[in-house]
Amino acid sequence: MTPAPPLPRWADIFVLPLINLMVALAVCGLIVLALGENPIVAIQVMIKGAFIYPGSLGYTLYYTTNFIFTGLAVAVAAQAMMFNIGGEGQAYIGGLGAGLVALWLAPMAPLVLVIPVAVMAAALFGAVWGLIPGYLQAYRGSHIVITTIMFNFIASAIMVWLLAGALMQPGQQSPHTAQFVVSGQMPKLHDMLNALSFNVAASPLNLSFLLALAALLGFWILIWKTRIGYEIRAVGQNPKAAHYAGINVPLVIVFALGVSGACAGLMATNEILGVQHRVVLNFTSGYGFAGIAIALMGRNHPIGIFFASLLFGALYQGGAELDFEFQSITREIVLLIQGMIVLFSGALAYMFSAPLARLLARLPVRSKPAEGEA
Amino acid sequence: MQTDKINPAPAIELIDICKSFGPVQANRGVTLRVEAGTIHGIVGENGAGKSTLMNILYGLYQADSGEMHVAGEQVSLRSSADAISLGIGMVHQHFMLVSNMTVLENVMLGSEGGSLLRAGKCETLNTLQQLADDYGMEVDPDAVIADLPVGIRQRVEIIKAIKGGARILILDEPTGVLTPGEADKLFEVLKALKHNGVTVLLITHKLDEIMAITDAVSVMRHGEVVGHRHTVQTSPAELARLMVGRDVLLSVDRGQASPGEVLLGVTGLACTSSRGRQVLSDISFDVRAGEIFGIAGVSGNGQTELLEVIAGMRKFEQGSVSLLGETITASAPKTPAQIRDMRIAHIPEDRHQFGLILSFDAKGNAILGYHRSADYGSGYFLDEAAVAAHCNKLMSDHDVRPGNPALLARNFSGGNQQKLVIARETDTDPKILIVGQPTRGVDVGAIEFIHKQLLALRDAGCAILLVSAELDEIIGLSDRIMVMNGGRQMGILDSADAGRDRLGTMMAGIAQAVPS
Known part of the structure; x- marks a missing residue:
């Protein structure tokens, strides 16, 4: 096998993700076609559903917010070459931190105090859930992938135990806490904009988006x-x-995992403080894992992560519209389409890297003999 | 024309080969003719385009233009498989062996001969025996690669290439990792190969090797071939001049040292590796201000560990290290950062693994280890302008080329990478300098420059601890020399008393000199 020439950075950042997305959409188009629907119409519905219908952009950006936080949770650790698969659990525990503050502090303090404290608690709780696997990796040699996966399960078990026990709303049978009072609720952006006499449709989009x-x-x-x-x-x-340079390598690893966990924990500000207004079971619903695909697709760069998150947000929101508009496209098919995007943009992110690099490398060579003859 | 009649087709003929990587022209119109059954040397500074040319010849890169003929026929190589099928074999600088497999398993890799290994094993064993008889390349087929010395590993690489039917063998810097004795054995093997009609292409920096073993030599500079010579008709001085483009001092002109107080002291040092092997035992010596203290020894006899202990990178069990009057023991260690803060600089043996972060740009590497300094930012933030200015200064003071702080470290040639490391470590005007292999894989022009820098530092009162596998370098630079073998010190000599032979026998662990 001839090794492929290196791919130029601009192609890696812009062209490759675009190719992956196009291939994923093409495969999805075939699936839609097989179901007897028109893929062009379907994609129009998705785009309208994600950006154009009143309030749809707000929904899209609300989903985007979750993805930004969980994408960052993977990206920060990835800069230290640590693979943080624990975003799900870190976000979950972050929700516990935000929820505890909102439940206990909100009834006796104003919003401007409660929200910042709750945000910090979300970050802190998430950070702790990242620090522990980070410590185990850096000082005890336990592999970060294994420990972060296990910490997802531990987080899940703790939250079930708390939400069905100590934290369960009194007099209720469903596993969630009581609702936060208003001073524990993250302000919605449409409320704020309408107060400034803009006319914006209602959506779950809240201040957490700006935080993201x-x-x-x-x-x-x-x-x-x-x-x-x-x-x-x-x-x-x-x-x-790094060791040679006097950098405290284990400490840096622990720090990076802590920051990662904090980013994941902040997802709870959007979901718990912004929308649910109570801690509910499984509110993370896979956003933490999607963060892996986001970071991969966004090449661990903030701009890339933003656009990858926006794409995923649009897919979530537009996909819901697809389910609504077409008889034959069910929720499961929408999930399948989202899965295809994750597959091609995440898992197979570099599938077209080598062919693209060869193609690009060949382009200037073709012009060479012409120059020589001239 | 006479040689043409004897060997009508040269083994390799390259005509006007060009290869660019983006804006960098690695090969410019290279024309090269290698007669069959000769040993042909290719010398040139790092970055002169030797490796690119060999990779083209081995099918790893494709030339942008130009023709390639192998045994008289024009060929176009798309991959290394094409090269192998044409009988071209390559022994890389970094070995391509599976280290936890045996010699036999490594050699039969790719020719297992069916789903059961038995037949392939027998055949390979016969081949190994055959090669041992023909070329004197004896190896134990059942030895595990990881347990073998470097010289034998290299021999396994050569066997792999020859066994595949190679008639043309490319060796990339083959002696860089060998002891003088091992190198001699390699040369015997190469000569035996030559007598059997194998053409050998030898890429090297070392002019004495060229003179000792090659029949013809081509010199490369800046991507071009600047000269072809019959070895008997040339001299090291002429080759060096061709390589660098100017006259070069091949030996260092060393003034008398004026040693001052002891700055670095090691007493009864002992250290075990993480696998529990004793890598250092009972090492004691002093290094004074204004002297170069050299440590001679075959690679892997504890020198690496000794440097790491002194730099604070490795834990040790017994003894103590005294740095500028401060004593470091196993129970009172210091971190590499604390040691660097005492103005003790460290040029590590392996710049790729330790000295540089290859995926960082030059300016990122220019502050490695000093990135916490107030000179390069305030508070938590780095000042990019200050970092770039510092890098520019280092690059112009130490002649690092190209002088582009934004270029990734991996895109510099080996010599320029090393100059960048040395620039970074010596710019702080250190009181103690720990140096490992300062000129490994570095071209002649840069070697001269680096040696002059080390001597200038010595004369400025720096205590220098020098580890090198190059005996000539140790002898040429050091004021006193300690020889290490098996993690022990075999004795300390004044460099005036230290001849090659005496040091060589001590390196082999035979003679125990009386400590002076």
Whole structure:
């Protein structure tokens, strides 16, 4: 096998994800065709459902917010070459932190106090759930992939135990907490915009979206502008050289996992403080795992993560519309379509890398003899 | 024309080969003719395009333009499989062996001969015996690669290539990892191969090897072949001049040292590896300000571990290290960061694994280890402008080419990578400098530059601990020399008393010199 020439960075960041997306959509189109529907109409419905119908953009961005946080949870650790599969559990435990603050502090304090404290609690709880596997990896050699998976199960078990026990709403039979009072609810963006006399349709989109954008910016600054970010990248790219350079490699790994966990934990601000207004069972519903595909597709870069999250958000929202509009396209088919995108953009992200690189490498060669003759 | 009549078809003929990587022209119109059944040397500085040319010849890269003839026929290689089928074999600088398999298993890899191994094993055993008889390449077929010394591993690589029917053998820097003795054995094997009609292409930096073993030599500079010579008609000085484009001092001109107080002391040091092997035992020596203390020894006899202990990178069990008057023991260790803060610099033996982060750009590497310094930012933030300015200064002061701070470290040639590491470590005006293999894989021009820098630092009062596998380098630079074997010190000599032979026998662990 001839090794492929290296792929130019611009092609890796822009062209390759686009090709993956197109292939995924083409395969989905075939599935829709096999179901007897018109794929062109279907994609029109999806786009309208995700961006154009009143309130649909808000829904799309609400989903996007979740994906940004869980994508960052994978991306920060990935900079230190740590594979954090524990976003699901870290977000879940983050929800516990946000919920505890909202339940106990909200009845006696104003919103401007409760929300920041609850946000910090979400980040802190998530961080702890990332720090422990980070510690076990860095100082005890337990593989991060194994421990973060196990910590997802532990988180799930703890939350079931709490939500069906100590935290369950009194006089209720379903496993969730009591609803937060208003000062424990993250303000909705449409309420705020309408108060400023814009006319915006209602949607679950809340202030957490701005927090997610800030987190993306923070991620960029942390990794590429700070000394600790330099250390994280050094540990990720060459741990031996990092050790030689006097970097405390285990500590940096623990730190990166902590930041990862905090990002995952912040997902709870959107879902718990922003929308559910109570801690419910399984509110993470797979966003944590989708974060792996987001980070992979977004190449661990904030701009990439934003667009990957937007794509996934649009798929979630547009997919729901698809289910609504077509008799033959059921919820399961929508899940299948989403799965295809994850498959091609995430799991098979580099499938077209080598052919694309060969194609690009061949282009300038063709012009060479012409130059020589001239 | 006479040789043409004897060997009408040269083994390899390259005509006007060009190859570019983006804006970099690695090969510019290279024309090369290698007669069959000769040993042909290719010398050139790092980044001169030797490796690119060999990779084209081995089918790993495709030339942008130009013709290639093998045994008189024009060929176009799309992959290494094409090269192998044409009888071209390559022994890479970094071996391609499965280290937890035996020699036999490695050699039969790819020719197992069916779903059961028995038949293939017998056949391979016969081949191994045959090669041992023909070329003196004896190896124990049942030895596990990981347990074998480097020289024998390399022999297994050669056997793999020859067994595949190679008539043309390319060796990329084959002696870089060998002891002088092992290198001599390699040369015997190469000569035996030559007598059996195998054509050998030898890429090397070492001019004495070219002179000792090759029949003809081609010199490359900046992607071009700048000269072909019959070895008997040339001299190392001429080759060096061709390589660098100017006159080069091949031996260092060393002034008298004026040693001062002891800055670095090691007493009764002992250390075991993570696998529990004793890698250092009872090491004691002092290094004074203004002297170069050399450590000679075959690679892997504890020198690496000794440097790592002193740099704070490795834990040790017994003894103590005294740095600028501060004592470090197993119970009171210091981290690499603390040691670097004491203005103790460390040029590691392996720049790819330790000295550099190859996927970082030059400016990212220029502050590696010093990234916490107030010079390169304030508080938690790095000041990119200051970092770039620092990198520019290092690159111009130490002649690192190309002088582009944004270029990834992996895209520099080996010599320039090493210059960048040395620039970074010496720029702080260190009081103690720990150096491992300062010129490994570095071209002649850069070697001269690096040696001058080390001597200038010595004369400025720095205590330098130098580890090198190059005996000539140790002898040429050091004021005193300690020889190590099996993790023990065989003795300390003044460099005036240390001849090659005496050091060689001590390196082999035979003679125990009286410590001076």
